Every structure is written in structure tokens, then in C-alpha cells.
Amino acid sequence: MDPLTRLYPLPESSCCSFENYNLTTEWLLNQTNHRPKVAVICGSGLGLLADVATDKKIFRYQDIPNFPVSTVAGHEGCLVFGMIEDTPCVFMQGHFHLYEGYSLCQVTFPVRIFKLMGVETVLVTNASGGICPDFKVGDIMIMKDHINLPGFAGQHPLCGPNDERFGIRFPCMSDAYSKDLRRLTLDIVSELGCSNYVREGVYCMVSGPNFETIAEARMLRILGCDSVGMSTVPEVTVAKHCGLRVLGLSLITNKVSLDYSREEKVNHEEVLEISKMRTEVLQKLATMIITRCQQQSINTH
Numbered sequence: 001m002d003p004l005t006r007l008y009p010l011p012e013s014s015c016c017s018f019e020n021y022n023l024t025t026e027w028l029l030n031q032t033n034h035r036p037k038v039a040v041i042c043g044s045g046l047g048l049l050a051d052v053a054t055d056k057k058i059f060r061y062q063d064i065p066n067f068p069v070s071t072v073a074g075h076e077g078c079l080v081f082g083m084i085e086d087t088p089c090v091f092m093q094g095h096f097h098l099y100e101g102y103s104l105c106q107v108t109f110p111v112r113i114f115k116l117m118g119v120e121t122v123l124v125t126n127a128s129g130g131i132c133p134d135f136k137v138g139d140i141m142i143m144k145d146h147i148n149l150p151g152f153a154g155q156h157p158l159c160g161p162n163d164e165r166f167g168i169r170f171p172c173m174s175d176a177y178s179k180d181l182r183r184l185t186l187d188i189v190s191e192l193g194c195s196n197y198v199r200e201g202v203y204c205m206v207s208g209p210n211f212e213t214i215a216e217a218r219m220l221r222i223l224g225c226d227s228v229g230m231s232t233v234p235e236v237t238v239a240k241h242c243g244l245r246v247l248g249l250s251l252i253t254n255k256v257s258l259d260y261s262r263e264e265k266v267n268h269e270e271v272l273e274i275s276k277m278r279t280e281v282l283q284k285l286a287t288m289i290i291t292r293c294q295q296q297s298i299n300t301h
């Protein structure tokens with residue numbers, strides 16, 4: 001047994017050994033001829049992003065060895081391989097959350113599978129609550145940066161022994177979201193004429209599952225967060241660690257209450273309803289980003 005394994009024994013049920021990543025990767029590659037270059041992680045209510053792909057091959061999460069299953073409404077729990085024009089892609093219809101009881105190694109498991117499959121770029125999407133007073137419901141926020149609030153408290157997907165086959169012990173996170181992809185997205189947004197509801201901003205991850213108190217929301221505002229959600233940051237961190245290029249799009253599904261006199265109460269059904277409302281434009285945007293980013297073969301991460 002190597003000394004690291006002895007120092008940090010993984011629980012029996014852990015999926016996070018290199019052998020397990022390999023096993024799942026090989027299982028998937030044996031079941032399909034698709035060899036994806038772009039992975040799309042679909043957030044709450046955004047699974048329909050996969051509908052525009054052609055030549056699809058679909059796996060239910062429950063049938064994939066070592067894969068967690070989705071337990072939240074609006075997360076279908078399917079892995080969809082398919083083509084967006086000439087680009088081979090893989091879509092996660094639904095992702096995993098700390099509040100479901102998953103470890104961060106389980107939450108981020110698919111990202112390392114994508115890396116081993118040869119994926120180069122990850123497009124992450126999510127639903128979030130708008131904290132920036134200028135944001136409106138239905139706005140799309142291009143993620144410029146994030147705050148890993150659970151990470152501050154030691155809930156971090158890279159804690160534990162570092163596997164150098166994936167990345168270095170102390171990865172830089174100051175450029176987690178590719179500048180080139182953000183620029184490309186802004187160009188496409190202006191071509192599509194939707195600049196009036198696309199913003200750039202900082203996403204903050206909280207563990208959930210409750211939505212924020214007003215005092216918490218005010219604290220997040222002071223910290224410089226433009227929106228808040230319960231996902232994405234672990235996946236982005238692991239993607240960046242293993243050298244994947246990342247773009248994040250966050251749909252503002254509700255405004256977070258910063259004021260005790262505000263009567264509206266946020267709920268998950270409203271989150272899903274707004275996601276559905278923006279599906280078409282997000283499909284268009286995602287399709288153009290995927291096609292162009294492959295054509296331009298931007299090399300900087």
C-alpha cells in the first residue's frame with residue numbers, strides 16, 4: 001500500500017480512487033463511439049440544453065458504474081452523448097450537490113471522467129439567486145469568478161491526498177473561468193442581440209439546502225457576490241485542477257431578499273419555471289459557443 005493511502009484511508013464506499021475513475025471511463029467508452037471534446041453540465045431545470053444535440057446516446061446515471069444518482073426535481077439524471085454540429089459533446093442532465101448528502105468527491109466524480117475521456121472544455125450552467133441589485137430575474141450571468149464559501153470551512157473537493165495524475169497540489173484559481181471563452185460569449189451575445197439581459201459577475205456557492213436568510217444575503221453582498229447558488233464551484237475547481245477550460249453561465253431565477261420588508265418568498269418551483277422560460281435562448285447560446293470555441297481552437301485556458 002502506498003504511504004499516502006495508509007495516511008488517508010478512503011472509506012470503503014468511496015468512488016474516488018484512480019481505478020474507479022478509470023473503470024467508469026472505460027465502461028462508458030466501451031458503450032459508445034462518441035469521443036466528446038466539450039462537456040456541458042446542466043443545472044436546475046436546464047437539462048433541455050441536451051435536446052439540440054444529434055446522434056444521441058443516452059445513459060441513466062443509475063446504470064453507470066460508480067455514478068451518483070440525481071435526487072432533486074429538475075435534474076433528470078441522464079448522461080447524453082451527442083453532436084452539436086461537428087463537435088462531439090457530452091451533457092450531464094442534472095448534477096450533484098452537497099445538500100443531497102454526497103461527498104465532494106462524488107459531486108465532482110463526472111468531471112474527472114470527462115478529463116479521462118479526452119474532454120477539453122467544460123460549460124457549466126446553474127440557476128442562482130441575484131444579489132447584485134441591478135440583476136433581474138431571467139438575466140444570464142457569465143461567471144467571471146466565484147467564492148467557495150464551503151471551501152473556507154474545509155468542504156473542498158481537493159482536500160485529501162493529491163493525485164498528481166490529475167493536477168498539482170496547489171492549483172491557481174485566479175483564472176478559473178477562461179477569459180477567451182468569456183470574450184467569445186460576449187461577442188455571441190451581442191450578435192444575438194441579447195446584451196440587455198446578459199451580465200458578468202461573481203457567483204458564490206453556499207451548501208444549502210435552505211435559501212439564504214436576509215442577514216446572510218446582506219453579508220454575501222458585502223463580500224462582493226453578485227449571485228448565490230448551491231452548486232458548480234466544486235466542479236469548476238476540479239475541472240481547473242485537471243487542466244480543463246471552463247465557462248460558467250448562471251441563470252438568475254430569483255432575486256435574493258436583502259430587505260426585511262420584502263414579502264416575496266423564493267421556492268424551487270419558481271427556479272424551475274424561470275429556467276424553462278430561458279431554455280431556448282440558452283440552447284442557442286450554448287450551441288454557438290460550442291461550435292465557435294471548437295472552430296477557433298483557443299489554446300489558452
Ligand SMILES: O=P(O)(O)O[C@H]1O[C@H](CO)[C@@H](O)[C@H]1O
Nearest residue numbers: 043044126127230231268271
Ligand atoms: O445550482 P443548480 O443545481 O442549478 O440549482 C440551484 O437551484 C436549486 C434551488 O432551487 C439548488 O440546487 C441551487 O443550487
Ligand code: HPA
Nearest residue numbers: 127128129211228229230
Ligand atoms: O436564491 C438562491 N439561493 C441559493 N441557491 C439558489 N438557486 C437558485 N436560487 C437560489
